Amino acid sequence: MKEITSQQQRVLDCIQIYLKKTGFPPTRADICKELGFKSPNSAETHLRALEKKGFISIESGASRGISVNDQNNSFGRDEYPVIGLVAAGSPTLAEENIERTINCPKSFFESGFDYFLKVRGLSMKDAGIMEDDLIAVKKTTDVKNGDIVIARLDDEVTVKFFNRKSSNIVELEPANEDFENIVINLESEQLHIEGKSVGLLRRN
Amino acid sequence: MKEITSQQQRVLDCIQIYLKKTGFPPTRADICKELGFKSPNSAETHLRALEKKGFISIESGASRGISVNDQNNSFGRDEYPVIGLVAAGSPTLAEENIERTINCPKSFFESGFDYFLKVRGLSMKDAGIMEDDLIAVKKTTDVKNGDIVIARLDDEVTVKFFNRKSSNIVELEPANEDFENIVINLESEQLHIEGKSVGLLRRN
DNA sequence: AAAAATACTGAATATATGTACAGTATAATA
DNA sequence: TATTATACTGTACATATATTCAGTATTTTT
Structure with a gap:
């Protein structure tokens, strides 16, 4: 484009x-x-x-x-992909990662968004994010401390609170006392921010 | 029509x-x-x-x-009301209770739904329902044990797990250890089930 | 029983609309 | 420096399109 x-x-x-x-x-x-x-x-x-x-x-x-x-089309309705388990190293939105799609107005989540991520595990349960919830993800690397980010570390994708401690140190913080903070030294480790959460959808 | x-x-x-x-x-x-x-x-x-x-x-x-x-427009969407604090005794969907409306596809939550309820308090936080979340409510009195119900007790509206203990006893169970179960004896107290939760919407 | 609504064919036409052509001018690119 | 892209005005015209009129027939409503 x-x-x-x-x-x-x-x-x-x-x-x-x-x-x-x-x-x-x-x-x-x-x-x-x-x-x-x-x-x-x-x-x-x-x-x-x-x-x-x-x-x-x-x-x-x-x-x-x-x-x-x-x-x-920022006004139209669109099919949004639901991404489940993302295989190591593969591009997030590759076809084989799309479980299904959901028809939803583009403007449904305020700042717009790109896809739904199906949540695994309970590491963010105290933030009200439960297993199988769908997080509306906006692809961006522009994240602030306190944002819920979708981060790729090594070959694993994880959802955590973002907290930049210094120019080199980033902490990814879960919202569950059973899980530990992940401390990343950007000099020695690669951290890739896929995007951030702009909303959540749960269907009983 | x-x-x-x-x-x-x-x-x-x-x-x-x-x-x-x-x-x-x-x-x-x-x-x-x-x-x-x-x-x-x-x-x-x-x-x-x-x-x-x-x-x-x-x-x-x-x-x-x-x-x-x-x-x-069967492909289109509808305006769904967002209900906030419901005043004592007033009908839930009365105009004065509608904070605003949300445009959302009819079929967005599987079994269909009638309105959004804006959540107050954290009594259901362990069920992943946080303050200001919007619960998609389907108006029905057909609820099963384990359903998250919207119940009116005296003049207060509350969201809790539904659990019928016996023909006369219903327990409304919060999902937060700081809150107590509400035990209702249907012979002496009035319990009105407004509906049940069929989904949840959160916007950051 | 009469009138109105439904469900079409077929032809005619005014106009709504896309689109091409002829210009002018400035900024960006090769 | 020449070329291409951007950003317009203005005119012209073929055709795409809405819409009316004239019929025919069946069904529903009054």
Whole structure:
């Protein structure tokens, strides 16, 4: 996915807002009206650029034939993968790791999220995270102390509280007195932050 | 909402399937093609009927200007109320008790549900239910031992494990050693089961 | 029994809409 | 320095599309 320009972002936003409001995509003229363009070709060229960059699809000849590609549709509903046990070293979102998918609005968890992680074990039980709960994970490396992070250490994936003690020392803290803190010296050990928890889903 | 005929249902289904597949609504001609009609007016009259009955809205003059009205959109979502502190004696779903609503797919929690209850206190923390968590509540009095129930006792609403000891004795059991079991003698006390928990939603 | 709703075909048409073409100008890239 | 991408205005036009009108027939409602 190439980079989007600010004007193209405005057009993309316009399409999504229009879709949410009316239930169907805008025409070139609608976009011009919304964004103040005076020629339908202004919208046309932006649409073609957005299509070229993969943000939208356009069905040739069809009126209002614009569809926002799912991964960029912040309003739409999406299928989110549920990741179970992640095999050592394999990419998290590889197909073989996807147990199933859940249909859920993209905006369901405030900051958006990328997948559900099925929790194993009770190391976070005092934080209200039980076995088989689904954690909504947002892929990011931007984590603060106190965040619940999904971390990969050696070849194991674990969910813990994040706590940076110093520039070199990070502690991963469980929420269960039966488990010990994991102290990581970043100089000698590799710590990969997969993302952080932005929510939780439990189905009885 | 008036009754829908089988042909109108086919047209409504067609619209929703088309929308899901392409991202935008069908034209009259598209509907004809899908359903085998030979005149665009066949689709037109069905659309008008569906509009009259409230299932869809049509924007006059706009191409593909069909939108499926939310409450009839089987792919769509619904607004579910979030109930906070329920005042003594007032009906649970009275408007003044609704803090806000959450947009969520109907089928999100397996057996369906009626509202979200915002949890207060930590009496169920060992069951992974923390303060401010949202419990998906299904209104029912059909509860089994071990179910997490929403019970009203005197004028207080509480969330506990349900445990019927005998025909007259019910225990409401917290999941926190700091709290005591509540033993209810149905002969002398009134116990009203509001519903049971069918899921949980937490947003960080 | 009459009226209204349902369920179509078929043709006609005004207009809504995508899209191409001709320009202008600036910024980014090779 | 030439080229490509971005970011527009403005005009034009073929066609995609909604929508009306004229029929026919069956079913449901009043």
